[in-house]
Each structure stands twice: as C-alpha cells, then as structure tokens.
Amino acid sequence: MLPSELARYKIIKNQYIVPLFAEVNEENLFIADSLIKCYEENVNKKILDLNNSIRELEFMANAFGYDFKLVRGLKSLLDRRIRLNDNVDENLIFEIRSQIFELSNKMYKGSVLNENERDKIFSIIAEKYKISKEKVEELFLSVYEDEMFIKGFESISPEELIKQYNLSLLQTILFKCKQLQITVDLTGHDMRLLLWSIKKLGLLYHAENNFNKINLIIDGPLSILKQTERYGTRIAKLIPLILSFKDWSIKAIIVKKFRKIKNFEKNYTLLISKNLASYFPKYEHKEITYDSEVEADLAKKLVTVGGEWQVIREPEPIISGSTIFIPDFALIKGDKKVYLEIVGFWTPDYLKRKLEKIKSLKGINLILAIDESLHEFKIDDVGNFNIIKYNKKVSSIDIIKILKKFE
Amino acid sequence: MVVELRYQGGTLVINGFETHYLPSLNFIKYDPRINAYRCVAYKYADLISFLKDKEIPFIDNALKPLQGKIDIKREIILRNYQKEAIDSWKLNNYRGIIVFPTGSGKTYLAIQAMQMLNKSTLITVPTIELLNQWYSIINKTFLTEVGRLGGGFKEIKFITVSTYDSAYLQAENLGNKFEFVIFDEVHHLASESYRQIAQMLIAPFRMGLTATPERVDMQHIIFPEIVGDIVYKRRVADLAGKYLAKFEVIRHYVNLTEEEKLAYEKFRTKFKKFFEENNIQIRSLEEFYYLIMKSGMDRKAREALLAWNEARKIALNASEKLKMLENLLKKHKGDRILIFTEHNMLAKEISKRYLIPEITYKTNDKEREQVMEKFRQGIYNVIVTSKVLEEGIDVPEANVAIILSGSGSKREFIQRLGRILRPKEGKIAKLYEIVTRGTTEVNLSYRRQAKEELF
Numbered sequence: 001m002l003p004s005e006l007a008r009y010k011i012i013k014n015q016y017i018v019p020l021f022a023e024v025n026e027e028n029l030f031i032a033d034s035l036i037k038c039y040e041e042n043v044n045k046k047i048l049d050l051n052n053s054i055r056e057l058e059f060m061a062n063a064f065g066y067d068f069k070l071v072r073g074l075k076s077l078l079d080r081r082i083r084l085n086d087n088v089d090e091n092l093i094f095e096i097r098s099q100i101f102e103l104s105n106k107m108y109k110g111s112v113l114n115e116n117e118r119d120k121i122f123s124i125i126a127e128k129y130k131i132s133k134e135k136v137e138e139l140f141l142s143v144y145e146d147e148m149f150i151k152g153f154e155s156i157s158p159e160e161l162i163k164q165y166n167l168s169l170l171q172t173i174l175f176k177c178k179q180l181q182i183t184v185d186l187t188g189h190d191m192r193l194l195l196w197s198i199k200k201l202g203l204l205y206h207a208e209n210n211f212n213k214i215n216l217i218i219d220g221p222l223s224i225l226k227q228t229e230r231y232g233t234r235i236a237k238l239i240p241l242i243l244s245f246k247d248w249s250i251k252a253i254i255v256k257k258f259r260k261i262k263n264f265e266k267n268y269t270l271l272i273s274k275n276l277a278s279y280f281p282k283y284e285h286k287e288i289t290y291d292s293e294v295e296a297d298l299a300k301k302l303v304t305v306g307g308e309w310q311v312i313r314e315p316e317p318i319i320s321g322s323t324i325f326i327p328d329f330a331l332i333k334g335d336k337k338v339y340l341e342i343v344g345f346w347t348p349d350y351l352k353r354k355l356e357k358i359k360s361l362k363g364i365n366l367i368l369a370i371d372e373s374l375h376e377f378k379i380d381d382v383g384n385f386n387i388i389k390y391n392k393k394v395s396s397i398d399i400i401k402i403l404k405k406f407e
Numbered sequence: 408m409v410v411e412l413r414y415q416g417g418t419l420v421i422n423g424f425e426t427h428y429l430p431s432l433n434f435i436k437y438d439p440r441i442n443a444y445r446c447v448a449y450k451y452a453d454l455i456s457f458l459k460d461k462e463i464p465f466i467d468n469a470l471k472p473l474q475g476k477i478d479i480k481r482e483i484i485l486r487n488y489q490k491e492a493i494d495s496w497k498l499n500n501y502r503g504i505i506v507f508p509t510g511s512g513k514t515y516l517a518i519q520a521m522q523m524l525n526k527s528t529l530i531t532v533p534t535i536e537l538l539n540q541w542y543s544i545i546n547k548t549f550l551t552e553v554g555r556l557g558g559g560f561k562e563i564k565f566i567t568v569s570t571y572d573s574a575y576l577q578a579e580n581l582g583n584k585f586e587f588v589i590f591d592e593v594h595h596l597a598s599e600s601y602r603q604i605a606q607m608l609i610a611p612f613r614m615g616l617t618a619t620p621e622r623v624d625m626q627h628i629i630f631p632e633i634v635g636d637i638v639y640k641r642r643v644a645d646l647a648g649k650y651l652a653k654f655e656v657i658r659h660y661v662n663l664t665e666e667e668k669l670a671y672e673k674f675r676t677k678f679k680k681f682f683e684e685n686n687i688q689i690r691s692l693e694e695f696y697y698l699i700m701k702s703g704m705d706r707k708a709r710e711a712l713l714a715w716n717e718a719r720k721i722a723l724n725a726s727e728k729l730k731m732l733e734n735l736l737k738k739h740k741g742d743r744i745l746i747f748t749e750h751n752m753l754a755k756e757i758s759k760r761y762l763i764p765e766i767t768y769k770t771n772d773k774e775r776e777q778v779m780e781k782f783r784q785g786i787y788n789v790i791v792t793s794k795v796l797e798e799g800i801d802v803p804e805a806n807v808a809i810i811l812s813g814s815g816s817k818r819e820f821i822q823r824l825g826r827i828l829r830p831k832e833g834k835i836a837k838l839y840e841i842v843t844r845g846t847t848e849v850n851l852s853y854r855r856q857a858k859e860e861l862f
Contacts, residue, residue, distance in 0.1 A: 094773060094774060094777075097764075097774065098774075098777060098781075100762055101762060101763070101764045101778075101781075101787060102781075102786060102787075103762075104761075104762035104763070105786065105787055105788055105789075108740075109740040109741045109788060110736070110740070110741070110744065110763065110787070110788035110789035111736045111761040111762065111763050111789055112761055112762045113733055113736060113737060113761065118760075118762060121762060141759070143770075143771065143774065144755060144769075145769065202416055202579060204440045204441070205440065206439065206440050220416060221415050221416035221417060221418045221445070222416065222417055222418055222447065222603075222607070224436055224438045224440070224445060225418065225434075225436055225445060225446065225447050226447070226606075228603070230600075230603060321439070321442065322439050322440055323440070356442070
C-alpha cells in the first residue's frame with residue numbers, strides 16, 4: 001500500500017475517480033530501474049545515505065518531467081524490501097543509552113551544557129565497555145532510524161515493480177471505499193472461493209443478476225445503517241483474487257474528504273475492468289478439491305451409473321433472494337437439468353437458513369440429500385423438493401430413481 | 408413471536424421483529440442481505456428498554472460480557488469534587504462526560520466507578536504512555552488481572568485498557584464483551600473513525616473524561632448521543648492552589664542573531680520572489696511540494712525549495728532559542744523539567760547535544776517505558792519530548808515545563824500546562840515559552856488556530 005498522500009488519480013466530470021496507473025513503458029521502466037539500482041548500491045550504508053541519493057534522483061526525475069508522487073510511490077514499495085542490520089545488539093544500545101542519561105543526571109543534574117561535560121561522559125562509557133568514544137557515539141545514535149545500516153535488499157524487476165505499484169495504487173484508493181460492486185461470470189468453484197473470502201473478511205454481499213453475469217455488491221454489517229469507509233481496507237484485500245479471474249469488472253464508491261471544508265465529503269465512482277489486467281501482477285488461485293468424501297464418492301458413482309446423465313460438480317451459481325446458492329452437482333440430460341445438494345453436517349440454525357435459501361429458488365429442479373444421522377428433521381419444511389436421506393454414503397441408485405421422473 | 412438479538416460486527420441483528428414496532432425505533436433498519444432487522448450496537452440500551460417497556464418477550468444473545476469480578480487491593484479515597492462528579496454521573500444513568508483539568512485525579516475517579524459497577528470494563532486511551540499508566544494504576548488498586556491492547560500487547564480481559572487505534576481496529580471483536588466503557592481524553596472520539604468505537608460497542612454504561620471537551624470543528628456535538636451529556640465540570644481556575652499546584656507562565660522572546668537574520672532574510676526573499684512570480688499560494692506542506700515538483704521551472708523551483716527549507720530551519724532551530732534553553736537548564740539545575748518541541752528533529756538535536764533522554768513517537772517501547780519510569784523515580788530529571796506527552800500522562804514530580812516552537816493552540820497549551828500541575832505542598836510550577844521574534848511568515852500556519860502565533 002502507498003501512503004495516502006501519494007495516491008495519484010484524477011477526477012473526471014466531477015463524478016469519476018480515475019487512478020493514474022503507471023504504464024509499463026520505456027520511461028517508467030527507466031525510472032524504476034534507476035531506483036532499484038539506487039537501493040542495491042546503498043546496501044551496507046545508512047538509511048540517511050539512501051535517502052540522500054533518492055532525493056537526488058527525485059530532483060533529476062523531476063527535471064525530466066516525472067511526477068514526484070510516482071517516484072515516491074515506487075520508493076515506498078522498495079523501502080519494504082530492505083533488511084536492516086539485525087546484527088545490532090539492541091540490549092547493548094539500550095544499556096549504553098540509559099547509562100549515558102543516568103551519568104548526565106548524576107554528574108550534571110540532568111543536562112550537559114558544554115562539550116567537555118559531554119565528552120567526559122562518553123569517555124567513561126568507552127572505558128567501561130572497552131570501546132572507542134566514536135563507537136559509543138555510534139551506538140548512542142543507532143536508535144534513530146536514519147542512522148541504521150541497510151543489510152540487504154530483496155531486488156525486483158522494474159516491470160514487476162511497476163505492476164506492484166499499480167496494484168498498491170488501486171488498493172490505496174479502495175481504502176476509502178464505501179462499497180464495491182463486482183461483476184463476474186464465474187464457475188461455481190470460483191464463486192465459492194470469492195464468497196468464502198468475503199465471509200472470511202467479515203464482509204457481506206448482496207447478489208443480483210446482470211444479464212448472464214452476476215453483480216455482487218460488497219460492504220459490511222454497519223453499511224446498511226451508516227455509510228462508512230471502515231471496510232475499505234478489507235475490500236481492497238479482495239483485489240488479488242479478483243485479478244485471478246478471467247472476466248471481471250469493478251465499480252467502487254470512493255469517498256473523498258475535503259481538507260478545507262470541514263465535514264464535507266463527496267462520493268466518486270471508480271470503474272475498472274479486465275481490460276487493464278496487463279497493468280497488474282498476475283495472480284493465480286489454487287483449485288480446491290472436493291470438500292467432502294461423500295461428494296467425491298458420489299461423483300465417481302454417478303458417472304458410472306448415470307448413463308446419459310452428465311455430472312457437473314459445482315455448477316454455475318444461482319441467485320436466491322439476494323444471496324447466492326451454489327449446488328454441489330448439476331445433472332444434465334438433453335434440455336433437462338436437475339440440481340443436487342448434499343446437506344451433510346448441519347445445526348438446526350444452519351439448516352433453517354439453507355432451507356430458506358432453497359425455498360426462495362424458483363423454477364429449478366432440486367434433489368436434497370440429507371444426512372439422517374444428525375438431527376431431527378421435518379420434511380414438510382422443504383416444500384416440493386425431492387428429498388433423500390442418507391447414512392454415511394449417498395446412494396447413487398436413489399438419485400437415479402428420482403432422475404427417472406424427469407426423463 | 409419471540410424477538411432474538413444477536414451481535415454481528417458492531418451491529419445488533421434482530422430476528423422476529425414485527426414491523427409495527429418500527430415507528431418508535433427509527434434507528435432500526437431492514438437488511439435484505441440477511442433478511443432481518445439491524446441497528447448499530449450502541450443502541451442496545453434503548454432497544455432493551457423499549458422491549459421491556461412494551462413487555463415484548465426477547466432472547467438476548469447479543470451481550471456476552473467477559474466473566475470476572477473486581478477484587479480490591481487498596482482502597483482509594485476520593486476528594487469531595489471527585490465524589491460529586493461520580494454522583495452526578497450515576498444520576499445520569501451511568502452515562503456522561505466529566506470535565507476535569509489534567510492532574511485532578513480523573514483516573515482515580517474512573518477506578519472508583521469501575522469498582523462500583525463491577526462489570527467488564529474497557530478503557531480507551533490515546534497514547535501508549537497513557538495505556539501503561541492506566542495499567543499500572545489499576546494494578547496497584549485491584550487484584551483483578553488487566554489486559555492491554557496496543558503497544559505490542561493483544562490481551563482481552565475482564566478489565567482491558569486499549570489505545571484508540573487498537574480499539575478501532577478491533578471494534579467488531581470487542582463490541583459485545585464489555586458492559587462498561589471509559590473513554591479517556593474523550594475529545595478524541597469526535598473524529599469519524601474513533602467515533603465508530605463508541606458506536607460499535609454495546610456497553611450500556613459509559614464514561615468520558617477530558618480536560619477540554621470543546622473542539623474547534625464542533626465535532627463534539629456528537630458526544631451526548633454516544634457517551635452522554637457533560638455531567639460535571641471543573642476548570643483549572645476552580646482547583647488551582649487548593650488541589651493543584653499554582654503555576655506561573657513566563658514567555659521569552661528570542662531574536663535571530665545578526666547572521667541568522669541576514670540569512671533568513673536572504674532565503675525568505677528568494678522563495679517569496681519565486682512564489683510571487685509564479686503566483687503560488689501555499690496552504691499546506693503537501694501543496695508546496697506538489698507545486699514545486701509540478702512546476703516546469705525545475706532549477707528555480709529547486710532553489711526556492713532549498714531556500715524555504717533553510718529559512719524554516721533557522722526559524723525553528725534559532726541558535727538563540729537553544730541558548731535560551733541552555734540558560735533555563737542552568738537556572739533550573741536539579742529541577743524536574745519537561746521540554747517540549749514541535750518537531751522530532753529538534754527533540755533529537757536536544758537529546759544528542761545535552762544528553763537528555765527523549766520521547767518521541769519514534770522512540771521504541773522499551774526505552775520509552777524506561778524513560779518515563781526513571782523520570783518518575785527521579786533517576787532522570789529532564790525529558791525532552793515532541794508531541795507524545797501531550798495528554799494526561801502522569802509526571803507528578805515535574806515543576807518546570809519549557810516549550811520550544813510550540814503550536815499555540817489552546818488545547819495543547821492547557822494540556823502541556825496540566826503536565827506540570829500536580830498537587831504538592833507549596834509548589835509553584837513554572838512554564839516557559841520560548842518564541843522566536845519576527846519569523847512568522849516562514850511558518851505554514853494553516854493548521855494552527857489563529858489566536859496565538861508562536862513563531
């Protein structure tokens with residue numbers, strides 16, 4: 001992430017906020033490369049030295065017409081890749097500093113007011129620790145960050161740096177986001193991954209159909225009561241996952257506060273889609289395998305006994321009310337489509353919510369397989385759906401029997 | 408149908424809620440995402456009293472207070488005005504703000520309130536110093552274990568002290584665990600993000616403490632809603648002499664040396680000319696850099712920047728200022744002195760040059776804690792600090808404060824003053840301000856309240 005004052009964007013038509021991403025072109029590659037070299041050259045030197053050479057570079061870059069915010073933004077990403085001298089003995093520094101201050105109190109009642117007094121204290125410490133006065137001075141000063149030594153630098157290619165910069169820029173702007181709308185066309189598997197991430201971040205979504213795609217409107221529990229940027233940092237964390245999808249577009253509501261007018265803020269819209277994918281680092285997400293043995297086992301059997309019924313795991317998501325339902329299986333034969341949902345582990349509360357979701361699904365064929373070993377269960381709650389019960393394993397024969405009704 | 412309350416991420420989810428209740432509860436909203444009603448957590452008390460009032464049966468799965476109890480190690484004896492303050496807070500249904508000058512013992516008053524309620528308590532404070540201070544005072548008074556949140560700690564216990572920052576980040580997680588919340592230096596709560604801490608907590612019992620409740624931006628008008636009204640108020644003038652040390656303010660003006668004056672004028676003319684020629688007006692540092700960097704006239708811009716920087720350095724670090732400081736240090740040898748600077752740079756310079764321990768926001772936790780402790784014990788007599796010690800920290804022995812290049816806003820002034828105003832027999836505290844004459848224009852004063860310009 002970038003410090004917020006380094007975020008580069010422009011406002012268009014008093015309505016849209018457009019991030020000023022860095023193109024991967026010769027000029028930007030040059031400046032990125034110069035910066036990276038600068039870091040590499042300053043290994044084993046003080047942060048102070050690094051900052052001085054960066055400042056020079058910044059002025060030079062400025063002379064060539066670069067935006068200083070871009071240079072500093074790249075710098076802030078590179079700063080995170082340096083390793084400071086971990087060889088410093090923090091306890092020794094701490095000890096020496098306290099002794100210096102204590103001596104200054106004991107000998108001079110709290111402050112040394114001339115060079116001689118100061119020198120005397122450093123001499124005493126130097127003698128005590130059998131080190132030079134210069135070394136004492138060095139240790140004394142080493143609590144200040146800019147006096148620290150750079151031990152190592154984890155390098156990066158100029159192109160990757162620019163792409164990381166663009167991602168950070170986008171995320172930095174999203175920190176001030178009240179709500180994010182994602183438009184996607186996803187497999188059941190990928191949708192599950194996305195919904196799981198949303199849930200894990202403590203966010204909530206509202207789903208709606210958008211022709212053959214799905215809109216997910218994402219914010220948090222508080223959002224319905226008061227508009228807040230509270231969830232901005234969490235929403236920004238979804239971006240790498242979104243970048244890993246084949247097709248996506250996002251629309252975010254960004255709040256901008258005006259320093260000069262107290263309490264005045266305005267919403268702007270940020271629009272980005274996969275057209276800009278080449279500006280960002282490449283992400284891939286892991287495919288997660290079947291989540292239960294029951295399902296894996298059933299998938300295998302259905303393929304063997306299903307005949308012409310085609311078996312699809314985690315088919316496309318279905319919208320139910322404002323939430324998304326991803327059935328475990330879709331069984332397809334010609335123009336007939338039947339969904340199969342396996343309800344394994346459940347608590348009464350979970351089942352209640354699941355059934356509510358299922359009840360609001362209209363115009364689909366659904367078979368529910370429910371584990372009978374767990375809880376008391378009243379079938380009349382489920383309406384017209386086909387129910388089979390199972391114990392440990394779902395019988396593929398039971399399912400084929402029901403499928404016959406649809407043939 | 409039975410109403411069920413459940414806590415979720417700083418809100419209350421209400422199931423089984425009938426729409427005809429709605430008109431009297433305008434803070435509740437239907438949330439289609441979960442097909443239930445929802446309100447912000449701090450409305451808990453209002454909601455419960457409504458349900459009880461109307462005799463509507465309900466199940467409260469929302470409040471899950473941490474279990475425990477307060478065991479007293481040492482009785483505290485309150486002064487009369489502290490008792491009065493507690494009484495009027497109690498009369499206001501255990502809600503509200505108490506305004507006391509720094510140093511008049513608001514921590515003890517709050518501890519008394521905790522003891523009285525004996526409920527899970529969260530205390531929020533603005534700085535790590537205050538976090539440690541509350542922690543150690545509570546530990547001296549109660550046997551009950553105290554948790555800390557912030558400054559490297561992440562413990563949530565029956566009594567927890569947290570920084571505002573950590574409480575903001577953890578609000579979802581803290582919201583239903585505490586019945587009593589104390590906001591120390593409550594004026595911080597006015598900012599949009601910190602305000603959410605108060606809103607996302609269920610805690611029906613609330614107390615705010617401050618020396619200066621008014622904010623220039625009027626944001627404090629939110630307090631009655633989220634903390635309660637001001638229930639008790641005492642100013643410095645009410646208590647000075649009787650309970651607080653008397654104090655004396657001495658202002659010293661220093662001039663630039665002839666050399667500095669010349670240099671200052673030279674640099675000032677240079678950057679002023681650049682601004683005038685380019686028709687630039689600066690309101691903030693950021694704007695300044697932006698304009699300089701943006702402008703195509705690179706060499707001139709760079710020179711102007713350097714000139715501005717030099718002029719600013721001269722004004723801030725005027726060697727006369729440091730000479731004056733030296734004089735005061737000499738005069739008050741053996742006294743307990745706090746030195747305040749506006750910038751870390753100057754604090755570092757003073758610490759380096761005079762071998763005075765410093766506390767700035769960059770000081771690491773271990774050293775910071777030790778410096779405070781040693782100052783209290785009298786092992787250190789002098790501390791130099793930038794803005795960190797601004798609020799409420801206890802340094803009971805300090806009797807001299809020296810402000811270098813202070814910002815002159817009313818709030819800071821009082822708070823810094825409060826630092827040295829601790830009751831001690833026959834003590835007259837001294838507060839020095841060292842101000843450089845005739846350099847006002849260097850200062851980008853957009854952030855300052857216009858009342859008092861210090862340099």
